[in-house]
Amino acid sequence: MLSLSLKALKANRLKTILIFISLIFSITSIFLISSISNGVISMYSNMLKSDGDIIITQAKISDTFFSNVDATLIKKIEKFKEVKKVSALIVGASPVEKLPIVAVYGVSQNRFENYKIKQGLYPKKGEVLVGNSIYESLKNKKNIQIADKNFLVSGVYKSDIGFENGGVVLNLSDASLIFNKSASMLMVNSSISANIKQLIKKIESLSKDIEAKSTQNFVDNYNQFKIIKTSSNLIGFISFCMGLLGIVSIMSITVNQRKTEFGIKRAIGVSTKKIVAQIVCESSILGILSFITSLFISSFTLYFIKNSSLFHGYVNGEISFTLAFYLFICSLSMAVLGSIIPAINASKIDPIILMQGDKI
Template sequence: MTDKISIALKSITKNKNRNFLTMLGIIIGIASVICILAIGDGFTHTVTKGMGSHNVKNKVTLQWESKSVYDTDGGFTKNDASALSSVKGIDHVKLASSVVEAGAKVQYKTKNVSIGLNKQPKHLKLVKGTYLPLDGDSSGVYISEYLAHKLFKKNALNRLITIDGTVFVVQGIYRVGTMDYRPDAYVSKTTFKQLFANQISKDQAKLYVTSDANKKQVGKRATKLMKKIGEQKKTGTYSVSNPDQISKQFTKILNDITYFIAFIAGISLLIAGIGVMNVMYITVSERRKEIGIRRAFGATSGDIRNQFLIESVVLCIIGGIIGIIFGYIFVSIINTFLPFKAVITPYAIILSLAVSTAVGLIFGFIPSNKAAKSELVGLLKEE
């Protein structure tokens, strides 16, 4: 096998220009597939990361949903949590909210804007101002560029604004990226808890189950109980929520779209394959003397077929490797313009090499088979 690969490489280097032009289609096709898969995988990773991951190993999430789009203030109460704790298989219950930010009204002079507001994060990159922790019941607030533009014509730093009747001082302005989501303002954790946390309803009950319990059965029993005695049963409905399943389905849809687009781009490899077949036909025609000599010295049809087939595969694999290298370069350039990071996965590289090999095998077989079936008598007559 090593000898055959060595012969194949020598044959390819004899006609560098012709073989490079043949590989060009493979290079472009593989580079395109690498770029598309990298962009798709990067986008999927960014979106699913934003959706968050959920540890559901020993937890069942019960969701309350309002029957009316105009009334969303209901949810689970402390009495509901106490009742759920008594359900067989449940160790303890924690109430939470699917909405992590509060709604508020901001006023500056005669301007009024409705915003989403949350407690200060650990890290926040500012475009103006200095980022410092807002301790205790601080009156400081960080606002987005969008809100600053809505309220102020010029510099917004150190200006006084009113949020739901409470006066705050603008300490900094942050930018919201294209692929990011942030509320319009951040206040200290203490201030958020004192003034705004009561606006967020507890529409989720996280049921932590015992190790010997069946989560599916626990979810059914808890849902049945809430439908019977839940304090908000008249204004809403109860159901078991599976956020990880939704995330997996969404990821699958994004991956399917990426693979479909990559398949469309990969059609160019068919054209490249035809070019490979053409150059292999020319190679076979040029080397009929070599084929005749090898046959005269005892080479079988299988030996001849394998030699030319290996040559076709090696040609395509070299093109595939160069295509992967160019794909890396193009992805690095593209990442400077994308709002997220395109990621080249090992799967994309393996797929590219597999496709390159397949193109060499499929489109190199017919010319190789023609060389193998050449009659020794006919070859000698030509000489």
């Protein structure tokens, strides 16, 4: 069966190449869309997970960019015996020089240790720490302007998280003046023996204006992550359908041109199942080869995006084993579904009609 399928693919090279290209475009687009959306979610969630077991935001707020939490709650929360550390973070964005948008992080003093210094010192009031990828693109490396305020560059840091590596970090008090808020969120690091659910209740009892969640629960239910995943799945589904439509069209033409071959096989007693199985086998081979090629192309493209100075680390992609397995099944399904309908139609036609050259 395999040898017959390979011979058939070689005999119909043009159609084989067209199907192969159609599969590659569809699978690669799904790969890139899914991996980039996963990368964005992973970067932001890793940033949040790096500094706490509980995240506190403003109650009934749709996004952390709009959240405003009273930073004075830190002292009250630190009094709980289950709490080891409480840090504050302001998340914002601002243009810097010619860069249209740069992530800005206002952090409490105890969070500076999260940023590994590459050169210089941690910032004092009126100073900023600049991410490595941003620093390399700055013309003026001594000071930068954020909103309407000028800051001295105290040092450069490097982070494995693209969002942070492409941002600037400053003191919470300075960020508070720029974005007119006390803190976007508070992050609580608890002791190992702490009961997270009970600690959350104690924290929420401090103010009716706050909402506390475990970090994992926050990440799982964050609205922006849901929007990114939904959009990614929708675009991926459209790519799948477009690829499937292309394969069905090309396979219909291919099968139609091979009607004499199928007619002879039917005449000498080859069953419908065997004819269908051969065509499905041909498509499966193309599906597997397309998946391997798309995986290579996607990996190369994501590597380029990750290391390109054009994106400053904000765009990153992750091809997980789960995603690769899902797209392997997707590739086979696309190839098989695209070929099975034309194959069944061809195998059911009377061999005399097939050999006479009538249309399928």
